[in-house]
Structure formats: structure tokens, C-alpha cells
Amino acid sequence: MTRFKTLLVFAILAIFSTTFIANSQSHSSKKTAAKPTSAATEAKPAAPAVTPEVAKQIFQKRCVVCHGADGKGNKTIAPKAPDFSDAKWQARHKEAVLINAVSNGIGQGKGSMPSWKKVLNEGEIKALVAHVRTFAKKQK
Ligand code: HEC
Secondary structure (H helix, E strand, C coil): CHHHHHHHHHHHHHHHHHHHHHHHHHHHHHHHHHHHHHHHHCCCCCCCCCCHHHHHHHHHHHCHHHHCCCCCCCCCCCCCCCCCCCHHHHHHCCHHHHHHHHHHCECCCCCCECCCCCCCCHHHHHHHHHHHHHHHHHHC
């Protein structure tokens, strides 16, 4: 019994020391590796540019269900979804309003506009709003 305990203590110690060593090693290697390349390649890892093409892909994956591929809205699933191809609707809705709507959602429950801020970052949301704008332009 006591022997088992000492073994256990040793095992735990061993695990701790290896993780500690691994951590300190990765820290030091990170520091030395980051220096020469940081300016050129690692400048903006947190906010990669969201191209219109990427925004379109996100829209197709996450928004088309309710808003339709043409942006006119899927009346069966989301009867309240607005018609993005309506230039007048676009004109009435300012940038900040749409960004806020996509970030925080509108209404609640089934068929309402969900909040996306936990799923998408700010850059993605802005790019999606820009994509929403393209539906009206295409119609002309
Ligand atoms: C579950 C269905 C559903 C999904 C998925 C959905 N929407 Fe919506 N969306 C709605 C509904 C319903 C409305 C209208 C809400 C209202 O006016 O009450 C709406 C409204 C909007 C509006 C107009 C906001 C305003 O101020 O009137 C924008 C912009 C929008 N959605 C963008 C998106 C984007 C971008 C995505 C994908 C990331 C998305 N939606 C995904 C249902 C959805």
C-alpha cells in the first residue's frame, strides 16, 4: 500500500516535470523563432482578411437556409426574412444596423435572426454585410 503511494507520487512528479520542461522549451523556442519573421509573416494572425469570395462561402454555409441563395429570403423557414435584393430595403438599413443585427440577432426563437457573434468574428460579419449589399446591386 505505502509502496503503491510512493510509486504514485513519483509518477505524478514525473508527469509534472516533463510537462514543465516541455512548456519551458516551447516557450524559449517560440521566442527565438518569432523574432526574425514576425514583421513579415506573423504581423496579423488574429484578423485575416475576409475576401468577398470567403464572405460568399460563409453566407452559403450559414445564411442561405433562411435568406436564400438570391437573398430574397426563404419564406418557409424564415417568413420574416427581408428581401436583400430590394434596393429600397437596402437604402433604409444603415451599415451599423446590419452589423448589429448579424452580431446580436433580431427577435427570438424559431425562425428569427440568430446572433452570430460567437460564431463569426468582426471582420467576417462586416464582410457578410458587404455581401448582403451585393444582392441589390446584382438585380439592376
Ligand atoms: C434561422 C434563420 C436565419 C439564419 C440562419 C440567418 N438569418 Fe438573417 N434574418 C433572419 C430573419 C427572420 C430576419 C428578419 C428578422 C426581423 O426583422 O425580425 C433576418 C434579418 C437579417 C438581416 C437584416 C437585419 C435588419 O436590420 O433588418 C441581415 C443583414 C441578416 N439577417 C443577415 C444574415 C447573415 C449574414 C446570416 C448568416 C451569417 C443570417 N442572416 C442567417 C433569419 C436568419
